[in-house]
Amino acid sequence: CAIPPSDHPTHSNGPKCPSAPRTPVCGDTRMQHKDLLLPQHPQSCGTSSRSPPASCRADPSGHLPSCITPFQSSLLAIDLWASKRLGVCAGEGSAWGSARPLMKVIEVSGHGIPWLLGTFYGLCHSDSSAAREVLLNLLFALLLDLVMVAVVKGLVKRPRPTHNKMDMFVTISVDKYSFPSGHATRAALVCRFVLRHLVLAVPLRVLVVLWALIVSISRVMLGRHNMTDVLFGLLLGYALYGVVEHCWLSPATAPTLFALWSR
Numbered sequence: 237c238a239i240p241p242s243d244h245p246t247h248s249n250g251p252k253c254p255s256a257p258r259t260p261v262c263g264d265t266r267m268q269h270k271d272l273l274l275p276q277h278p279q280s281c282g283t284s285s286r287s288p289p290a291s292c293r294a295d296p297s298g299h300l301p302s303c304i305t306p307f308q309s310s311l312l313a314i315d316l317w318a319s320k321r322l323g324v325c326a327g328e329g330s331a332w333g334s335a336r337p338l339m340k341v342i343e344v345s346g347h348g349i350p351w352l353l354g355t356f357y358g359l360c361h362s363d364s365s366a367a368r369e370v371l372l373n374l375l376f377a378l379l380l381d382l383v384m385v386a387v388v389k390g391l392v393k394r395p396r397p398t399h400n401k402m403d404m405f406v407t408i409s410v411d412k413y414s415f416p417s418g419h420a421t422r423a424a425l426v427c428r429f430v431l432r433h434l435v436l437a438v439p440l441r442v443l444v445v446l447w448a449l450i451v452s453i454s455r456v457m458l459g460r461h462n463m464t465d466v467l468f469g470l471l472l473g474y475a476l477y478g479v480v481e482h483c484w485l486s487p488a489t490a491p492t493l494f495a496l497w498s499r
């Protein structure tokens with residue numbers, strides 16, 4: 237990676253930022269300011285639209301944490317650069333653009349709508365009380381996941397990568413933000429849930445784990461997310477399963493809810 241002189245953090249008509257890191261440029265994957273967390277505050281140091289220094293974006297009235305260190309901003313820069321390189325299905329003209337339709341099928345397999353509708357359908361049509369208990373808890377897990385992801389996205393407000401084409405199947409307003417990946421949280425949560433509560437043969441268990449990994453990797457390949465969005469999403473989904481397990485709904489703990497679904 238080279239650092240072009242034009243990206244030096246001192247701007248001719250703005251405040252000087254001597255300690256700010258410069259932005260690496262590799263091939264045509266130059267990072268832009270909007271790739272970093274948030275829209276810039278007008279008073280913050282880097283007023284240029286070209287790679288302003290991350291540490292100068294620390295702004296008490298803005299959305300970036302004021303404590304971001306040069307080390308953290310370097311990690312973010314690496315994340316943006318590597319994610320852009322890995323976004324090989326971000327468009328039809330991208331390096332692996334022909335695989336984009338397949339990636340979009342994988343995307344739908346991890347989308348909230350099919351999971352919510354499928355779980356609800358199963359709940360309405362299941363005859364066994366044990367199956368109803370598992371499905372009711374899966375529904376709770378999926379809703380909890382949607383709420384948590386929406387809250388974190390709304391708080392962090394990290395924009396999606398600039399190379400992302402916003403052509404996703406059914407989104408809600410916070411889905412313009414990227415951190416964390418809702419698909420990754422759902423994949424990790426559903427994977428843990430299924431492995432714990434469904435009796436599956438080993439090859440099927442392996443397939444479930446592979447599905448979760450493929451859904452997660454496809455988020456970066458499609459250009460929807462940076463790697464840190466997906467990694468945090470996986471951790472969040474994994475942790476959310478712990479909450480679901482802790483609050484496990486049963487006829488003893490939630491009798492009214494179970495009465496709704498009993499026949």
Ligand SMILES: CC(C)=CCC/C(C)=C/COP(=O)(O)O
Nearest residue numbers: 348349406407416417418419420
């Ligand atoms: C509308 C419903 C029920 C769910 C939205 C699902 C969705 C579009 C999540 C965004 O996922 P990423 O954060 O991985 O892009």
